[in-house]
Amino acid sequence: MYINGEWCSSEKNFAVHNPASGEVIGEVPDASLEQVHQGIDAAVAALPAWSGATAYERAAVLHRAHALMMERQKSLAELMTREQGKPLKAAMNEVKYAADFLQWFGEEAKRVYGETIPSARSDQRFLVQKQAVGVVAAITPWNYPISMLTRKLGPALAAGCTAVLKPAEATPLCARAVFEVLHDAGLPAGVANLVTVSDPKPVGELFCTHPEIRKLTFTGSTAVGKHLAQAAAPQLKRVSMELGGHAPFIVFDDADPVHAAKGVSLVKFLNTGQACISPNRIFVQRGILEPFLATLESRVAKLQAGDGMDPTNSIGPLINEAAIAKVDRQVQDAVSQGATLHTGGSRLIDDGLDRGCFYAATLLSGVNPQMVIYREETFGPVAAVIPFDNEQDVVAMANDTDYGLAAYIYTQNLSRALRTFEQLNFGIIGINDINPTSAAAPFGGMKESGLGREGAREGIEEYLETKLAGLSI
Numbered sequence: 001m002y003i004n005g006e007w008c009s010s011e012k013n014f015a016v017h018n019p020a021s022g023e024v025i026g027e028v029p030d031a032s033l034e035q036v037h038q039g040i041d042a043a044v045a046a047l048p049a050w051s052g053a054t055a056y057e058r059a060a061v062l063h064r065a066h067a068l069m070m071e072r073q074k075s076l077a078e079l080m081t082r083e084q085g086k087p088l089k090a091a092m093n094e095v096k097y098a099a100d101f102l103q104w105f106g107e108e109a110k111r112v113y114g115e116t117i118p119s120a121r122s123d124q125r126f127l128v129q130k131q132a133v134g135v136v137a138a139i140t141p142w143n144y145p146i147s148m149l150t151r152k153l154g155p156a157l158a159a160g161c162t163a164v165l166k167p168a169e170a171t172p173l174c175a176r177a178v179f180e181v182l183h184d185a186g187l188p189a190g191v192a193n194l195v196t197v198s199d200p201k202p203v204g205e206l207f208c209t210h211p212e213i214r215k216l217t218f219t220g221s222t223a224v225g226k227h228l229a230q231a232a233a234p235q236l237k238r239v240s241m242e243l244g245g246h247a248p249f250i251v252f253d254d255a256d257p258v259h260a261a262k263g264v265s266l267v268k269f270l271n272t273g274q275a276c277i278s279p280n281r282i283f284v285q286r287g288i289l290e291p292f293l294a295t296l297e298s299r300v301a302k303l304q305a306g307d308g309m310d311p312t313n314s315i316g317p318l319i320n321e322a323a324i325a326k327v328d329r330q331v332q333d334a335v336s337q338g339a340t341l342h343t344g345g346s347r348l349i350d351d352g353l354d355r356g357c358f359y360a361a362t363l364l365s366g367v368n369p370q371m372v373i374y375r376e377e378t379f380g381p382v383a384a385v386i387p388f389d390n391e392q393d394v395v396a397m398a399n400d401t402d403y404g405l406a407a408y409i410y411t412q413n414l415s416r417a418l419r420t421f422e423q424l425n426f427g428i429i430g431i432n433d434i435n436p437t438s439a440a441a442p443f444g445g446m447k448e449s450g451l452g453r454e455g456a457r458e459g460i461e462e463y464l465e466t467k468l469a470g471l472s473i
Ligand code: ADP
Pocket: 139, 140, 141, 142, 166, 167, 168, 169, 200, 201, 202, 203, 204, 205, 219, 220, 221, 222, 224, 225, 227, 228
């Protein structure tokens, strides 16, 4: 753990496993609540100096951290593959994406502008300035175990906030490596603190109720996000929530079905489907269903699962047994209700894969709204295809979800693309594009997918208060 600029241990430790092999790859301290208090106290003590530093001073630390993270790209990626499971190439991409947030918010730190506003009174002036919200508590997930930290710490530190962060219990080693980068970049003691715990609940309660914490930023499941937002409400703490999704991927019949199917095969199986922007319902217009399915089936059948350190594997393991059980339950439910299973549909156990949590890349068609997979987030390697007849129908079907994070549209018709973009109730929409994410672009959801945006100009606003001075002259 990293508290007040020092690496510290605890009375107990907990083990970290490689999900591809089940092997123990390390141990981290299991913080006591008293140690979590120490982390918060350190952030409180560091706040005046850090928020009082110039934006240029804060930016310099973030730029050094960016450079160090890129220098360590390969070793960080290897650690991520061992701890989280994604193929090394994807882990390399994630480290770059993570470093981008440090650079972007190092730049944005210098652009925290205020404004002057004309008054109706001739003897009055209005002056608006922004200031740091204060001490931030952050809770991060295991699926993107490095970039989800910098997406929160980058803007928080740029804005002048100090922070205490609790990573997911499955991926504390990646979190530790991020804090090593910040430490080596010269972040002053106490500005960012890391507490690792095996049981997140008491820490979550403390973060939501501690009077000195002014903001909670969370990425994880909608159920936990709602619980934390409720717990933070009595003190009206500010919250940012990046929660679950159930992305529709809509392929109109004027799109090239082969190109669209290739897009699905890439984005659906990224991170073994363990992404909140992963397509969960693939709507294909009936006229091109056949060529689309033929291409997708042949590509999905070729996806090879295995240890992400082996470059011939394009799919890593799921994070744990519970994830395997959930995916399999959704697949069995769909098949029992009449969905067609084209390929996959079971756990992989041959060639030593039984030691890890591997599920075959799976393609289902004929999925309908009665099936669990139509509504429940899968977080696994299952492409579920649903036919549709016209634009109006598919927009209604796509919006028929409590989630509102990502959506994808494939069409060559510009008017249809814009019409659909405007009618879909989702925060991030890829139009003929499977990767609508960047440190420069706002990421976040509508409805039960969350509150607030990360990245982009908006990202830093989440960590700033607006302050008005009315002056009589
Ligand atoms: P997932 O189902 O994807 O693991 P979770 O929402 O359970 O998503 O986990 C995301 C993060 O939330 C992790 O850091 C986890 O430790 C944390 N978390 C889970 N339950 C709670 C809770 N009751 N209070 C605070 N944090 C929690």
